[in-house]
Amino acid sequence: MASYIRPRLPGASIFFTVCLRDRSSDLLVREVCALREAVMVERLRRPFAIDAWVVLPDHMHCLWTLPPGDADYPVRWQAIKAEFSKRVKHRVAVSPGKRRKGEVGIWQRRYWEQHIRGDRDMDLHLRYCWGNPVKHGLVRRAVDWEFSSIHRDIREGRVEADWSGAVPEGCFGEREARPGLLV
Numbered sequence: 001m002a003s004y005i006r007p008r009l010p011g012a013s014i015f016f017t018v019c020l021r022d023r024s025s026d027l028l029v030r031e032v033c034a035l036r037e038a039v040m041v042e043r044l045r046r047p048f049a050i051d052a053w054v055v056l057p058d059h060m061h062c063l064w065t066l067p068p069g070d071a072d073y074p075v076r077w078q079a080i081k082a083e084f085s086k087r088v089k090h091r092v093a094v095s096p097g098k099r100r101k102g103e104v105g106i107w108q109r110r111y112w113e114q115h116i117r118g119d120r121d122m123d124l125h126l127r128y129c130w131g132n133p134v135k136h137g138l139v140r141r142a143v144d145w146e147f148s149s150i151h152r153d154i155r156e157g158r159v160e161a162d163w164s165g166a167v168p169e170g171c172f173g174e175r176e177a178r179p180g181l182l183v
Contacts, residue, residue, distance in 0.1 A: 006113060009115060012065070012116070013115070014063070014113055015113065015125040019058060020059065024058065027106065028059070029147055031087075031091070034084055037087065038084040041079075046070075046079075052126050054129045054133065054149065056132060061128065113173075114172070131164075131167035132167065133145035
């Protein structure tokens, strides 16, 4: 099995793309309350700031900033995935093989992460989160997508309510952007 070396920078801001195993599923929006609860539980255990978050049917993108002196985002993702799986396992189909192993098999095992390198990089990744539902054709305007931190960011004056939803060019962990790079 491949060994992935992830940067561990205390207090870093990090962009993530996290996907369901079944990319045709709508589980994340259907069970968004369970996802919110899983994130809340983990933030109580191990705090982190949410700079942006967008939940789509089969994947999500988010930007976190870790506390000073803390670089342990992998344990947070492991806990969030496990908590979400525990909350929805009785409402999803689980294969007999997964059931025997005590697994639910909801998530892709790996995820994409990108440490943010300055203000411009942060801005690009924020805009990617906000505009992703437009990019995927789920809505015409970013503000029309219910499961996005853009609503909080509009209230806080970080983005205009009529923002175009234009997504910047680049690789943000999307499957179609660069196949095989979800880690």
